[in-house]
Amino acid sequence: MSMEPRIQELVTLKTIAETLNQSNELSPMLDTVLEKLLDLTGLSAGWIFLTDGPPDYVCVADHRLPPGLLHDNKRPMSCGSCWCMDRYWDGRLKNAVNILNCKRLEEAVEHRWGDTRGITHHATVPLRSGDRRIGILNVAAPGKQHFKEEELALLQAVAFQIGSAVERMRLYADEQRRANLFARVGEFSRLLGTNMGTSMEQADLAERVVELIGENFDWPFVALLESVGSDFQPRAVYSAGETSTPYSPVPHSSAHWLEKAVSERRVVPADASEASALTGGDFRLEEAGAILASASAAPIPFSGASNSILVIGSEKAGERSRVDCEVLEALAEHVAVAFESARIDEYNRELARWEERNRLARDLHDSVSQMLFSLSMTAKGTEALLKGTDVDSALTAVRDMQSLSQSALKEMRSLIMQLRPVGLEAGLVTSLKAYGEKLGLRVLPKMDGIRELPRAVEEALWRIGQEALNNVVKHSGTGEAAVSLQLSDTAAVMRISDNGRGLVEHTAARRPSSIGLSTMRERTEKLGGKFTLTSTFGNGTVVEVLIPLQLPSSR
Structure with missing residues (x-):
């Protein structure tokens, strides 16, 4: 040259x-x-x-x-x-x-x-x-x-x-996309955490997970599948901007790469032929409407859903597969945490239901059952008196029977009200006022601030208010109580007070773990709040509950 x-x-x-x-x-x-x-x-x-x-x-x-x-x-x-x-x-x-x-x-x-x-x-x-x-x-x-x-x-x-x-x-x-996608993972986690505060069932949670991924990422196809027998059962699918729950199973024989993701517990990519099968053919997910050229599947590392996988699909073959697989793995871990939290919440709700049943059983035994027993014994005594000539004593016994039956009916209505919170649509303070009046109390209501309370917070305050008003009736020796609710952007504070006899010191010492007080405290602390009981003998009692609230969303 x-x-x-x-x-x-x-x-x-x-x-x-x-x-x-x-x-x-x-x-x-x-x-x-x-x-x-x-x-x-x-x-x-x-x-x-x-x-x-x-x-x-x-x-x-x-x-x-x-x-x-x-x-x-x-x-x-x-x-x-x-x-x-x-x-x-x-x-x-x-x-x-x-x-x-x-x-x-x-x-x-x-x-x-x-x-x-x-x-x-x-x-x-x-x-x-x-x-x-x-x-x-x-x-x-x-x-x-x-x-x-x-x-x-x-x-x-x-x-x-x-x-x-x-x-x-x-x-x-890839680095730019990785940074962008992981920022979206953070937003996805925040939104998912917000939804978890509403105590969603796992079926609803699956749909919400898929919907949030579809809305916050640029993958045209997202699916949550669970291995059941010889098939993968779709729990939720996001495609074409919509979330659906198809019921047609996905045969294992047509999804070897999905089986590999489950068995090897790792992210597995799929080529064009495998990915395209997700929306047609043996998979029978035509409802999804997407034509896929590539896909990736990640197992969800959750003990309660060990055979579940999260799948994403793209209309372009192999596009950014390395970065997307990293993000998919992170998403699967967040989803696993969400399902674990939902399982724990469901367990706690079931535990709370059992505790509530036990408390009602004890209340029925301590009040209604004893009243009915007394009523039965009085009726037998009345029968004996009527056979004799002591009419005045018989009339007195009948009056006692009427009084016991009315007390039993009143107590039963109170317990039924606790089982089924009717009337909350009128507002928490108004509903507590109505409940107190049914117990025979004169309730002085006070409201400061207006905002919508999360369902879990409102129900907890309702139950705590019921228990506090019941305690006023049973222990205060007064017929009047004050109910106040103060709402701000960051907290809800409820106070229920009376001017009754207060807690008797030796009684409190004998029962340091009163069921009613323990239940109120547990309900408060479960929502991250603070429960305070202030009582002085002869000067009344104040129950104060503070529950933190999330700031209103700017979106």
Whole structure:
């Protein structure tokens, strides 16, 4: 090689290197590089394909294509196979080579798509960065059917530069996407935590999880599946902007990659054929409406759902699969925590129900049962009196029976009211006032601030208020109580007070763990609140409950 061609080669490599370092946008950069390469080498046309594997590829840059390849908005460059791509995919294309002729150009001539300007052959150069293969570079000129070894060597050197630049830009784009997606993971976790505060059932939680992922990420398909017997049962599917709950099972025989994700407890990607089956064929999830080219599945590491998996799908093959798999794994862990929290909440609710049943059973035994027993004994005594001549004593016994039956009825109504909180739609303070009046109390209500309370908070305050008013009736020795509720953006504070006898010191010492007081304290602390009881013998009692509230959402 003479000095002049050698200098020209160095100038070409220097110019290409400078061009590749001037931009972080892939397509504009490759368009500019291709233009400069053709100008410096005297070639007339070129194009670059990028691919992650068969059968998908994309023409990311082209320059001065002949009309035959521009047909129908460059359709010949975006569909069908060709000899150079086939050789690249099957591993035969390792270095820059001469392609004897171009299948795309031959088809353009055959179908009369337009003039090929005398171009029949091109050189093909694989693009790679290290061991990673990226795509191919094709260049051509009219009448040129053979490229010299020096020309192929120069094209090979340029291809190495392009491959390194593409990989650098992909890594940069991956980092940008990773940062963006993990920021969305944080928002997803916050929104999911907000929903968990409403004590959702696991079936509703599955739908909400899928819906939140669909709304906060750019994956067109999200599904939550559970392995049941020989099938995967869809619990919720997000596609085309909607969440549904299809009931058709997914056979294990058609989902080996899903089985692998469950058995090996790791994220498993799927190729185009496996992913596309999610929305048709044996999977029978046609309701989803998406056509997928790739997908990934992650097991949910939750002991109560050890065979559940979270699946995401994309309409592009292999797009950003490494980053998306990392994010999918993080999402699966957040979902596992949510399901575990829902399970614990359900357990706590069931425990609370049993505690409430036990308390009501004790109350029934201590009050209604004893009254009814007394009523029964009095009735027997009355029967004996009526057989004799002591009419006055018999009348007194009948009056005692009436009084006992009325007391028993009143106590029973109170317990029934506790079982079924009727009237909360009128407001918490109004409902407590009505409840106290049914107990025979004169209730003085006071309300400060207006805002909607979460259901769990309102029900807890209702139950605590009921118990406090019951205590006023049973222990205070007064017929009056004050109920106040103070609401702010950050807390709800309820006070129930009376001017009765207060707690008797020796009685309190004997019963340090009163069931009623313990229940009120537990309800408060379960919601992260503070329970305070202030009582002085002879000066009344004040029950104060403070429960923190979330700030109103700005969304």
